[in-house]
Amino acid sequence: MGKLFQAIRSSQIWRSIFRHGYPDTPRNRTLAVLSNTFLHLHPVKVRRSGIRLSYTWCMGGLTFFLFLVETLTGLLLMFYYRPTAEYAYQDIWALREHVPIGIMREMHRWAAHLMVITVWLHMYRVFLTGSYKPPREFNWNVGVILLVLTLLLSFTGYLLPWDQLAVWAITVGSNMARATPFLGHEGPGASLLSFGGLNFIHAGDDARFGLLAGRFVGEGALLRFYVLHCVGLPLIAAALMAIHFWRVRKDGGISGPL
Amino acid sequence: MGELIKDAIDWLFDPIRYFVGSALILGVVFYWRKFFSRNIVIATFFVGFTAFMLWAPSDPDFKKIITKPDNVPIIILITTVIFFTWLAMRQGVINDERAKEGKPSIEGELGKKKVFTWPDLVYTEFICLVLFTAVLIAWSILIEAPIEEPAATARTPNPSKAPWYFLGLQEMLVYFDPWIAGVVLPSFIIVGLMAIPYLDTNPKGNGYYTIEQRPFAILFFWSGFILFWVSFVILGTFLRGPNWSFFGPFEYWDIHKLEPLVNVNLSTYFWVDALGKPLPENALLREAPGIALILGYFFVLPPLLGKTMLRGLVEKMGIARFNVFMQLLLWFGLLPLKMLARWVFNLKYFIGIPEWFFNV
């Protein structure tokens, strides 16, 4: 056995992938982190205080983990789901009826709920440890955008089952856009944007119309939300997460007393 | 006995008592934090909460709302927010004690030593990952994701609720028109959050838990996050039923429960009740008292405070920071002020110009 492992580890294939020995010496431990695309987002060494669960609550890490779960389960769901008013609801039912021990939809939904909670708690912990103070101001801001994106991801996904719960929750949520100052047709100031009695802002072109691609939550909204949910928002979120993690490292690792 | 407790809880949870009570509890916990950060406190809470959750579902109305699959996260939210608030407070209290004795904070003491990411950090991450995967799979097997009837734009369910994480905004609709509750305040929440690092010039409390070195910041965030966000989400999920009427946790969601609408505009109070005149025709004249009040609130109050009570703050922050901070703070303060005015005076709008959709 030992010999076999030895042979594998000294083969050209193994060594072309891993450029370090077993990580039990300082040198190899450093290399293990530095030569791995994903691990190298970490610094090589971290403060003993920063990695205790009681300090970070592991909430940022969990948020990221849940994002990965969403990506994976979401990808599988996309195989079975067609974003049209005709099929969307049926496809969700079919998932439940025809897939034995199917839990992908469940995992996707519960992980999404959890992710909202963990991202709030992460922000809470970052605030309570004062970790937004210099030099981490910018990363806090990246975080705030990530928070908004997390909520938007959840919100756009809420519509996709195309049942009563979904459609009306999105209706209630998007009704607010009607009242956007100047840009919503029931918002203050909208009536000022008129020319000779002709209103520029009306139900057919205001902020809500842009959001829903229509005057109510219909097929256009479904497609729009689907594309944002599956492609647009995750891409932006992934890019910002890379920046976020890189900045954690560049700002001196997890915060600690100066 | 059981009925009596239920009635008492229903009574206790009406929006005013619920909100004022939560604010009081936060204040008490903050003031007596040394007592509340003891292990026995959190242990008692969890025992009490578990006992309650085992007993309460024997009531059919409570069971109906608590066993909705999408409401499970709210229970998680309640328990985790309370637990982590306690945990942070505990470490803050310990660090504050240590600071008084001239010792460094726990983080300061441990942080002197650095350890390798591999294995120390990577292993912690890995264990978290495995544990959470297990939890997620168990949860997914136990509780099926809901699916209701197919979408029908002609049939409006009652109540229609936004997704739970936006229920704080929907609750604000009780007090404000959508342009404030749904557009202006959320925008200011985002802008306000982003501004925090640039407005908080206190260099202390960076990288360790503390309360005494930044009491205002902590209280501020507690009230924003716990009082006006999380507690609103809970209120919106469990205590708001058909027509967004209020229902106690043990109350049946009766569609015909009507809350009398007796709210009155400030203009009516001013012209009709105080001066005994009819409301003026001209909208601007009619709303002049409210407009003066709001303008004064946003533009006279800050310089006034800056010259008097908050003089020290202006010197510390600089005039630009102070003004941005005040504007954000005053927008935030508009919410509790409006809530109070509604409860005490049945006030509908400070400024009510429905012709222009401009109601404050």
Ligand code: HEM
């Ligand atoms: C999708 C959302 C997010 C992900 C995946 C994420 C992930 C992480 C991770 C893994 C860390 C390392 C330390 C830790 O786990 O606590 C971190 C740190 C940090 N995060 Fe986030 N985060 C997210 C959202 C946010 C939000 C909403 C904020 C604040 C508004 C924020 C602000 C910060 C800051 C300032 C740090 C540095 C903290 C320190 O050095 O102690 N992040 N984030």
